[in-house]
Amino acid sequence: MTQATYSRLKSRLTRVENVFRKANQAHVADGGRNTKAVNEVAIKASEALKKEAEYGIAIFEEQGYPDSHHRWVRAKDDATYLLQRLTRWC
Numbered sequence: 001m002t003q004a005t006y007s008r009l010k011s012r013l014t015r016v017e018n019v020f021r022k023a024n025q026a027h028v029a030d031g032g033r034n035t036k037a038v039n040e041v042a043i044k045a046s047e048a049l050k051k052e053a054e055y056g057i058a059i060f061e062e063q064g065y066p067d068s069h070h071r072w073v074r075a076k077d078d079a080t081y082l083l084q085r086l087t088r089w090c
């Protein structure tokens with residue numbers, strides 16, 4: 001894997017993680033009221049993070065894993081967990 005590819009993937013993941021983090025914080029701040037608008041934003045952010053993580057992992061499988069590949073695996077796990085929680089409530 002080239003450094004340029006890794007940097008591009010890392011930037012993409014960071015952007016999506018930031019949106020996910022904000023949506024997750026809004027969901028937690030909702031205090032269990034399960035506001036539909038907050039849940040929809042969190043679901044959309046979770047799906048985007050999961051998709052981006054899977055994209056990065058697919059490239060790693062093709063071109064080789066960097067030392068920090070666990071970041072993509074963790075992002076996928078986090079997104080999957082929140083999606084499971086949210087879809088159970090909606």
